[in-house]
Amino acid sequence: MAKKLKVGVIGAGMIANHAHIPGYLSIPDECEIKWLCDIKPDVLKEVGTKYSISNLTADYRDLLNDPEIDAVSVATPNLEHMQMTVDALKAGKHVLCEKPLSMNADQSKAMCRAAKDSGKILQVGLQYRFCGPGLFMKEYIDKGHMGDVYYGRAQALRRRGVPGWGVFTNKEKQGGGPLIDIGVHILDFTLFLMGYPKPVSASGKTWDILGKNPNLTNFMGDFDRDKFTVEDMAVGFIRFEDGQVVTLESSFMANIEQEFFKTTLMGTKSGAEVCPGFSNDPIVIFSERDKQVFNERPVNIPDIKSSHVKEVQEFVATIQEGGKSKVPGEHGLILNAIFDALYKSTETGVEEKIDLSY
Ligand SMILES: NC(=O)c1ccc[n+]([C@@H]2O[C@H](COP(=O)([O-])OP(=O)(O)OC[C@H]3O[C@@H](n4cnc5c(N)ncnc54)[C@H](O)[C@@H]3O)[C@@H](O)[C@H]2O)c1
CATH class of the missing domain: 3.40.50.720 (NAD(P)-binding Rossmann-like Domain)
Structure with missing residues (x-):
């Protein structure tokens, strides 16, 4: 033992x-x-x-x-x-x-x-990675049912969801806003399902308009608008070594109807939408057989009470x-390196290279 x-x-x-x-x-x-x-x-x-x-x-x-x-x-x-x-x-x-x-x-x-x-x-x-939908999809993809996954769309979008506790709105202590706080989860989940390809470059844009507006409501507690130093929304376009692309959208605040915490994957054999969070219908798989197309919802997703x-x-x-x-730490490094590139690209307005050597 x-x-x-x-x-x-x-x-x-x-x-x-x-x-x-x-x-x-x-x-x-x-x-x-x-x-x-x-x-x-x-x-x-x-x-x-x-x-x-x-x-x-x-x-x-x-x-x-x-x-x-x-x-x-x-x-x-x-x-x-x-x-x-x-x-x-x-x-x-x-x-x-x-x-x-x-x-x-x-x-x-x-x-x-x-x-x-x-x-x-x-x-x-x-x-x-350890939630039921994650375990199910990883096995499905590893068995080859999606073919090569060439595109991923990672979305962690909140409408009015600035965390009202901790230091989540303080760039000095936190490093960034929704990108680094919730974008990190959905990007990791997406890359995990795609086999963690190596990123080579990224371009992106962040905004900090809604988070600073004292007249807007917030659903996750109160926070000081004058001390809001992070972005309220970020988008990114990330290129990987073998030609795959991932787009990322992440917000604490955005004027949208539906909030998403979702990964969409497109592969050569099938596609899928996967919600790793709290959802009664976390996976839909899009496939085709004999010229008939299917939307399939798996029912035997592992029941993990708490990831x-x-x-x-x-x-x-x-x-x-x-x-x-x-x-591994190397995956955390990949995520930080992508975020660095996206923040830098916001300033430079061009695509930034990613260097993972250490
Ligand atoms: N995995 C997830 O889903 C998830 C969810 C929320 C937060 N987090 C992460 O967890 C971390 C903490 O977030 P939180 O929501 O628990 O924040 P929190 O503010 O509730 O807790 C952080 C605690 O750390 C203490 N602390 C600060 N500096 C310290 C020091 N030098 N030595 C000892 N204690 C110290 C604070 O007093 C506080 O009690 C962050 O990195 C955040 O990104 C992860």
């Missing part, structure tokens, strides 16, 4: 409470949470008490100095991801770092280098089994 792991969670906010802590607690025979860290004393005390975590600290280095700790979750704002992850890897800990991997490609490269040098697992918190919990379980299993990360 594999060794029971001791883990620490850095950041005790929303995602720690919804993903990391429940994920570790769901497999008590495999791991135990020994440390919890947060710089807000009240949050630390409340969450530590709720989950009976005995070691509480405001300094994440306390976890890293504990030789018993095997792995840590980094569940802090994006600005903190790089240093904490690099320090943890250097201290010999495996890391599950929340998405986006970091603020930009340079930071993500440093994290990938640290993972390579340490030989430890670096997993990125991109849980939609958040599943990603943590997969992280622990990967450590125990000694395998490769199921969501």
Whole structure:
């Protein structure tokens, strides 16, 4: 039987409470949470008490100095991801770092280098790969039923959905707006299904008009319009090494009727629309047989109650089994490098090259 792991969670906010802590607690025979860290004393005390975590600290280095700790979750704002992850890897800990991997490609490269040098697992918190529709579609595509998928459309569009908590509207701490916050999920999901092709260039455009308008409503809490320094909407056109293209649309605010969290794939044998989030009808496959065309809806999609919990379980299993990360740092780097190119292209007005070397 594999060794029971001791883990620490850095950041005790929303995602720690919804993903990391429940994920570790769901497999008590495999791991135990020994440390919890947060710089807000009240949050630390409340969450530590709720989950009976005995070691509480405001300094994440306390976890890293504990030789018993095997792995840590980094569940802090994006600005903190790089240093904490690099320090943890250097201290010999495996890391599950929340998405986006970091603020930009340079930071993500440093994290990938640290993972390579340490030989430890670096997993990125991109849980939609582990949802039922994701597992179903991955197997369907890997079996060749879609042929070559040459085009993907990734959409994470909210009408009035600026997160009213945390630092999601602060470019300095977050790195960007919907692109880096929710675009990261749907782009990762799309690239995952397409076999993670290597991007070579991207062009794009961002706007920040609606987010700064104090007269508009918001459905996800309140936020200070004067301190809104991220984009409210972004679009991108991304080219890949073998000729595939992905378009990306992502918004916190946009004047649209229907909100989307959806991937559309077009392949040489069939196409598909896949909604990895909360949907009763998450997959439609478009096919043709004997000159008859079909819209098919699979019914035996795996029933994964929480992809958040599943990603943590997969992280622990990967450590125990000694395998490769199921969501490697390199994928987080690819996403950051694409976002860098899209933000730069907004300024230059032309397509930007993508360099993934580290
Ligand atoms: N995977 C997902 O679906 C998903 C969803 C939401 C957020 N996230 C990611 O999770 C991360 C955190 O987001 P959140 O919504 O939980 O934010 P949050 O503000 O609710 O929680 C972050 C916590 O980190 C703490 N913190 C900040 N700096 C710290 C430091 N130096 N040391 C220790 N603690 C520190 C804060 O006090 C806060 O309690 C972000 O990277 C975000 O992108 C992922």
